[in-house]
Amino acid sequence: MTQTAAGQPLLEVTAVTKSFGALVAVNGLSFNLNEGEVLGIGGPNGAGKTTLFEVISGLSPATSGSVRFAGEDITRLSAEAICHAGIARTFQLNAAFDSLSVRENVEVAAQFGRANRAVPGLRLDRCTRASVDAALEITGLIERQRRIAAKLPVIDRKLLMIAGALATEPRLVLMDEPVGGLTPGETDRIVHLVERLRAEGRSIIMIEHVMRFLVQLSDRVLILHHGEKIYEGVPRGLVQDAQVVDVFLGQGASRRLASYLEGRA
Amino acid sequence: MSWRGHLIVGLLSLAIAVALPFVFNINYLVTQVTLAFIYGTVVTQWNLVYGVAGIFSLAQMALFAVGAYAAAMLGFYFGWSLWIAMPVAALITVVVSVLIGLACLRLRGPYVALLTLAIAQVLYLVIVNDTDCYTTEGSGCLPFFGGVRGLTRFGELGFREWLGEDWRLGNYFVALALLALALIFSAVIMRGPLGLAFRALRDNPGLARSRGISRFKYQIWVFALSAFFTGLAGAFYAANYESIGPTVFSFSLLLFLIAMMTVGGIGTLWGPLLGAILLMGTDEVLRDYQEWRDIGLGLLLVFFVILLPQGLVGLINWRRERVD
Numbered sequence: 356m357t358q359t360a361a362g363q364p365l366l367e368v369t370a371v372t373k374s375f376g377a378l379v380a381v382n383g384l385s386f387n388l389n390e391g392e393v394l395g396i397g398g399p400n401g402a403g404k405t406t407l408f409e410v411i412s413g414l415s416p417a418t419s420g421s422v423r424f425a426g427e428d429i430t431r432l433s434a435e436a437i438c439h440a441g442i443a444r445t446f447q448l449n450a451a452f453d454s455l456s457v458r459e460n461v462e463v464a465a466q467f468g469r470a471n472r473a474v475p476g477l478r479l480d481r482c483t484r485a486s487v488d489a490a491l492e493i494t495g496l497i498e499r500q501r502r503i504a505a506k507l508p509v510i511d512r513k514l515l516m517i518a519g520a521l522a523t524e525p526r527l528v529l530m531d532e533p534v535g536g537l538t539p540g541e542t543d544r545i546v547h548l549v550e551r552l553r554a555e556g557r558s559i560i561m562i563e564h565v566m567r568f569l570v571q572l573s574d575r576v577l578i579l580h581h582g583e584k585i586y587e588g589v590p591r592g593l594v595q596d597a598q599v600v601d602v603f604l605g606q607g608a609s610r611r612l613a614s615y616l617e618g619r620a
Numbered sequence: 621m622s623w624r625g626h627l628i629v630g631l632l633s634l635a636i637a638v639a640l641p642f643v644f645n646i647n648y649l650v651t652q653v654t655l656a657f658i659y660g661t662v663v664t665q666w667n668l669v670y671g672v673a674g675i676f677s678l679a680q681m682a683l684f685a686v687g688a689y690a691a692a693m694l695g696f697y698f699g700w701s702l703w704i705a706m707p708v709a710a711l712i713t714v715v716v717s718v719l720i721g722l723a724c725l726r727l728r729g730p731y732v733a734l735l736t737l738a739i740a741q742v743l744y745l746v747i748v749n750d751t752d753c754y755t756t757e758g759s760g761c762l763p764f765f766g767g768v769r770g771l772t773r774f775g776e777l778g779f780r781e782w783l784g785e786d787w788r789l790g791n792y793f794v795a796l797a798l799l800a801l802a803l804i805f806s807a808v809i810m811r812g813p814l815g816l817a818f819r820a821l822r823d824n825p826g827l828a829r830s831r832g833i834s835r836f837k838y839q840i841w842v843f844a845l846s847a848f849f850t851g852l853a854g855a856f857y858a859a860n861y862e863s864i865g866p867t868v869f870s871f872s873l874l875l876f877l878i879a880m881m882t883v884g885g886i887g888t889l890w891g892p893l894l895g896a897i898l899l900m901g902t903d904e905v906l907r908d909y910q911e912w913r914d915i916g917l918g919l920l921l922v923f924f925v926i927l928l929p930q931g932l933v934g935l936i937n938w939r940r941e942r943v944d
C-alpha cells in the first residue's frame with residue numbers, strides 16, 4: 356500500500372461530472388478528503404449523492420473529471436481494482452449475497468477484496484479468516500454468522516454491508532445511508548459503530564438524510580443540490596447557510612437542528 | 621451439510637454402486653447404470669456453471685460432444701490409445717469452453733442461453749452438413765467428422781481382452797470412478813474460494829465487483845473448470861459405445877439433462893446426481909411409453925420450475941431447517 360505524502364489528501368475529486376443522457380446527475384464537483392477524516396454528504400432526493408459513490412467506487416465511471424486516491428488516478432479503474440486500491444462501500448439498497456450465510460458474505464469480501472489474487476486457491480487462509488472474524492466482531496454479527504443473508508432484518512443487513520466493507524481492509528469507507536429506515540434504537544447502534552471506526556482513525560465518507568446522524572459524526576459536511584456543491588464546511592455552519600436552509604433543511608428542521616447542535620456544544 | 625455428512629452420503633452411495641453389478645449381474649442394467657454415471661458426471665459439472673455461478677449456459681452437451689469427437693478422432697485418425705486420447709480430449713474441451721465463456725462475457729441471462737444454443741447448433745450443422753469424403757478407406761466415403769453416421773472403429777478400452785465376458789464391468793467401474801472424481805472435484809470447488817466467488821457473482825454481480833471479484837476472471841474459471849470432466853465424460857461415452865454420432869446434440873437429450881438438475885436441485889452438490897438417477901430410472905420404467913417421453917419431461921420441468929424451484933434436495937434442506 357502506498358503511503359500518502361504528508362499534507363496530500365487521501366481522496367481528491369476534481370471537476371467530476373456524471374451524465375445520464377441529458378440528465379446531469381453530478382455536475383463539476385470537486386472536494387478533498389484527508390486521511391482519518393469523516394465527511395458527511397447530504398442533500399435532497401436525486402441530488403446525485405449515490406451517483407457520486409458509483410463514480411468513486413468505479414461501478415459507473417465519471418463522464419469527465421478525475422478521482423485520485425492516495426496519489427493515484429483511479430478515475431478509469433474497474434470497481435474491483437478500486438476495491439483492491441483500498442476503497443470499500445456500502446449500498447443504499449441494502450445489498451447482500453442473499454443465498455450466502457452472514458459469514459460467507461464477509462468471507463467473500465475478505466478473500467477477494469483485500470488484494471488482487473492471481474490464483475483463487477483451494478481454501479481460505481488464516482489471514483482471511485482473521486479479517487472475517489474481526490469484521491463480524493466489530494459489527495456484532497458474530498453470533499448470527501450462520502444465518503442466511505436473505506432472512507436478516509434491515510439493521511443486520513446494514514451491519515453486514517459494513518462488515519463486508521471492513522473485511523476488505525479499506526483505507527476509505529463509503530457508506531450510503533447507513534441509518535436510512537432504522538428505528539432510533541437501531542440508529543444508535545450504527546452511531547456507536549461509526550464512532551468506534553472514527554476513533555480507530557478510519558477515513559469515512561457517508562451519505563445520510565438523517566441530519567442529526569450526519570452532524571453528530573462528521574468532521575466536515577458537504578451538501579449537494581442538483582449535482583452541485585452548495586455547502587462545504589463544519590456541521591455547525593449548516594443552519595446559518597441561507598441556501599442550505601432554503602433548498603434542503605427547511606425552516607422547521609433547521610431550527611430543530613440548531614437547537615440540537617447547541618445542546619451538544 | 622457438513623463435510624462429514626457429505627462423506628457419509630458419498631461412501632454409502634459408493635458402496636451401493638460398487639455392490640450393484642455383483643448383486644444384479646444383468647448386462648442391460650450394468651450398461652444403463654454406466655450411462656447414468658456418465659450423465660451424472662455431466663450434470664455435476666454443468667451445475668457449477670448453471671447452478672453455482674448462475675450462468676444459463678446450454679453449451680454443456682456441445683462440450684460433451686467435443687470431448688467425444690476429439691477422443692474418437694484422435695483414435696481414428698492417429699491411432700491413439702483411448703486411454704491417452706480421453707484426457708487429451710478433455711483438455712481440448714477446456715479450451716473450447718474457455719472460448720465459449722469469452723464469447724458470453726458481455727451477455728446476461730437468457731442471452732447466454734441463446735448464444736450457447738446457437739454455438740451448439742453450429743457445431744451440429746458443421747458435422748451433419750459436411751458430406752465430402754475425407755477418406756474412403758475401410759467402410760467407404762467418410763466425412764472428416766463422420767457426418768450423420770458418426771465415427772466408429774476408433775479403438776476401445778481393452779476390457780474385452782482383460783475381463784472377457786465381464787468387459788462391461790470394466791466400463792462400469794471406469795464410469796463410476798469418473799463420476800466420483802467429478803463429484804469430489806465439484807465439492808472442492810463449491811466449498812472453496814472459487815465457489816464463494818461464483819455464488820457471489822450469481823447473487824449480486826455489482827456487489828461482487830465492489831468486493832474485488834472480477835466477473836471476467838471468474839467466468840472464465842467456471843467455464844474452464846466445468847469443462848474438464850464434461851469433456852472426459854464425452855470421451856468416455858464414445859469409448860463406452862465404441863461409436864459417436866451427432867445424436868448427442870439432440871434437443872431431447874439436452875432437455876433430459878436440464879430436467880435432471882432441476883428435479884434434483886440446482887446449485888446443490890447431490891441434487892444433479894440424484895436427479896440423474898431418478899430420471900434415468902423413471903425413463904426405464906416408462907420405456908413402453910416412448911412417444912410421451914419428451915412431453916413428460918417438459919411437464920416435469922414445468923412442475924419443478926414453478927412449484928419446487930429448489931428441487932428435491934432443496935425440499936429436504938427446507939424441511940430440515942424447519943425441524944431445527
Ligand SMILES: Nc1ncnc2c1ncn2[C@@H]1O[C@H](COP(=O)(O)OP(=O)(O)OP(=O)(O)O)[C@@H](O)[C@H]1O
Nearest residue numbers: 375378380398399400401402403404405406407447
Ligand atoms: N443509472 C441511471 N440512469 C439514469 N439516471 C440515473 C441513474 N442513476 C441515477 N440517475 C438519476 O440521477 C439523479 C441522481 O440520482 P442519485 O441516486 O445519485 O440521487 P441521490 O442523491 O442518491 O438521491 P436519494 O437521496 O434519493 O438517494 C436522479 O435524478 C436519478 O434519477
Ligand SMILES: [Mg+2]
Nearest residue numbers: 404405406447
Ligand atoms: Mg442515494
